[in-house]
Amino acid sequence: EVQLVESGGGLVQPGGSLRLSCAASGFTFSSYTMSWVRQAPGKGLELVSVINSGGGSTSYADSVKGRFTISRDNAKNTLYLQVNSLKPEDTAVYYCAKIVEGFDYGLGHGSNIYEYDYWGQGTQVTVSS
Secondary structure, three states: OOEEEEEOOEEEOOOOOEEEEEEEEOOOHHHOOEEEEEEOOOOOEEEEEEEOOOOOOEEEOOOOOOOEEEEEEOOOOEEEEEEOOOOHHHOEEEEEEEEOOOOOHHHOOOOOHHHEEEEOOOEEEEEOO
């Protein structure tokens, strides 16, 4: 059974930082493109960042470029999102997601949230003074 469990969220002041983690199990983590997706209050899902299976290729939404860094440790089956210089508009529930079987960042996939079939329960990030 595929399981994705996020952690690391919390309340932080503007300009602060957090490191989000996503522990994966039930599948061969190192073989799949992964992503972070967020949903702000009253808004739709936003694809924040994508990383390929090996960790060498990444992409970011314009809204977070230069402030967020996605990474992964395939030996630990864990996905990370380092979030720096946080703004109130970054307040959201952050989810990690696994790409659909047969899809891959290297094949041009991963830029659409509908290409992901398993999601975690999310971790809340609140940016407020």
